[in-house]
Amino acid sequence: MLSGTKIKMGGVVTATLETEGGNLLEVRGLTKIFGTLKACDNVDLTVGRGEIHALLGENGAGKSTLVKMLFGSLEPNAGEIRWNGQVERISSPGAARKLGIGMVFQHFSLFDALTAAENIALSLDDDTPIATIAAKAKALSYSYGLPLDPYSLVGDLSVGERQRIEIIRCLLQTPQLIILDEPTSVLTPQEADRLFETLERLRAEGKSILYISHRLEEVKRMCDRATVLRHGKVVGHCDPRKETASSLARMMVGNEVQAVVRDPVQGMDKAAALLEVRNLSRTPATPFSIPLRNINLSARAGEVIGIAGVAGNGQGEFFEAVSGEVLQHDAASVRIRGKDAGRLTISGRRLLGAAFVPEERLGHGAAPRMRLSENLLLSRHATDRKAFLGTGGTVQTRAIASAAQRIIEIMDVRKSAPDPEAAALSGGNLQKFIIGRELDRRPAVMVVNQPTWGVDAGAAARIRQALIELARSGSAVVIISQDLDELFEISDSIAVMHNGELSKPLPIAEATFEKVGLLMGGAEPGHVEPVTELA
């Protein structure tokens, strides 16, 4: 007993020494409360000098809240932050920068209408002239292999280039700690590799990095230590290199995630094409959107086609054109079940048997302040006119309520009230409802944009399984996603969108991360063959 105490004391002494020698940042008992939700509950975190520290957790686990407190954009309700052993109150991002904390945001905090150099100037507190900043930024960007034109307008840049601006902006402040919030979620695998090289170089220079991610492979590959968060609490500190991907996943999620089962399909060549896109082109609607260039795609009964691509390469524009949010000039450029649909509205296309789930859940997929049953009617009033509407257009409340209930049960939607407003549901549960609302019709064609973005692992697995089952029951399913792991898990073939062009679909047996990654980076320009002979 006595010897046990001694050992414990020894441990404490070592810890104190470490604080003085190695630890840059120590967080003790940090808590942030929003209303009734404890977004961060008594969180501890220690980051040493020259280490890449991973902050792991599912969406909504409190990672972003935690780093916002470290960067001074949120004020903690309780707890203390020690920086170089000193207790500090970080009251603003400016104060954080002064201490030497820099941050690269997940949703970039850039200004579209300003140039790269002006964007950088805004985060520097001194009054350096823009020309000097531009020259410095250019030199620094080339030295790190992240070339950047400081006078380009941010609105014209790709997501990868925007991230470069954020990183350069951060480095110009010569920070000791760099916080990166989900940096690879918008990058191609090759761009991500380049980012990792930069980060390793920064580590070698003695800088510390707090790396937020839910991608386990990259964390295992690069990070020295990891802190895992779940529901706002720390569930463990570990060395990610000594863990397996599944043991890390278990820590993040709390239980084993059910694997998605995908049976191989047979006789695909003979199946009928249910959705055909022929020579679809579109001029950009806004200066910052992407034109579509001669897109061809054919989705047959029984198959899942995945469309990969870095965000902002025309996926949104493609979805709008296919779903009928934007009409085409040529009616034959979109065909649903053998009928020309290019001039039909969303309801017209739905009546042909198609279903669509847009990327933006609140405001696009669902009206935030309306109840689930009302949202059900809003999307299916045309296709289910007989069931949902009486004579003269009166609303059949009971029929709608029972259909909503059915969807809620099948998709396991968890909610706090019998028929809550859409905005009251968590992202994952609302997405389950929106997908379920379309699946409930047994559509012949289903097009989904980012099916599991911001959805927790359990709900994501359920959504993916449901989409595969729909395809196997004889429908054609097209899934646009930025998550390559997801596409490889559920697709029968994968096509890649780059700069408004769509590659030919690669059968899943031939597709590799590397091949798809190269296509995402635009390795094969002009790959769309001119379609002269249409059968």
Place this chain on the structure above:
Amino acid sequence: MFESILITIATAATPLLIASIGELVVERSGVLNLGVEGMMVMGAVTGFGVTLATGSPWLGIFAAIAVGALFSLLFGFLTLTLVTNQVATGLALTLLGLGLSGMLGEGFVGQPGIKLGNLYIPYLSDLPVIGRLIFGQDPVFYLSVLLTVAVAWFLFRTRAGLTLRSVGDNHGSAHALGINVIGIRYLAVMFGGACAGLAGAYLSLVYTPQWIENMTAGRGWIALALVVFASWRPWRVLAGAYLFGAVSIGQLHAQALGIGVPSQLLSSLPYLATIVVLVLISRNRRLTMVNTPASLGRPFVPDR
């Protein structure tokens, strides 16, 4: 004849220019204040009243600037602190200003005013044709041109101007960088109010030195249209103000000469011109987006 027409055009353009330059700064910060008319008319009545009481047009002008800024502070408090709807609040401000000024100015109706004297720059004002036009104007005329230069320089050549534009482009990002969005918007709104107050005082102390109820007669609305017409660029505001000033003077001369153009059509010209410009600039959407403050009129509530 020609010279005097040019001088009257400058006098008609100056209040438009001052009010528009002020509103341009407000809108560049992302706030849409539709209360320009109300703030202008408050400035007009204050300027006239204070001048009448003290005998000094300069005191009148300073009082009008202060009242304009105070009036806009009310707008700022409502829209920025209490996050009310900017359009509705701006309209309310206009209605309040028109009503309040009518009440305060009841005793001033029919009283002779004091005109702010002109500044004659020695020798230069004796030059033919342009002498009086450029070197023999009232002090506020010079101030209006200086103001345009200063605002153009401030917005595009200084760090503070860059910060203000960034707030108008994306207030969320600005907040994330630690920029005090609300504070900057308060300052911009008050600058716009001060300018509108000055423009109003110009009407009752220079343009027609007397007080008439509703004497702004829609100039606040023209100033608002001008900002859009100029696609939020200060130099284009200057050009637009003189163009609109020329149209309103041309309308008077056309009437005097008995040219058969209905005056209502001529009075509506500034608005028609704004619509035409909007259509034209929307063809080049990239330029529009670069100049249009993307956060314009959007409410901002910081999370903390």
